[in-house]
Amino acid sequence: MDAKEPKSKFIKLRCPKCKNEQIVFGKSASTVRCLVCGKELAGPTGGKTRVKARVLEVLE
């Protein structure tokens, strides 16, 4: 088993606007928006996801 960075990682975010909790893919290639209010929670930056909401949990 090699210990490279995980290919899939999910993060649980809380929307700062409406407090909705949402699980998103950590390496999403597109902008992630809150399913409830539509606020942008995360967006791609150089292959990584830049999170703009509060991270509650990282799920591997």
Ligand SMILES: [Zn+2]
């Ligand atoms: Zn929201």
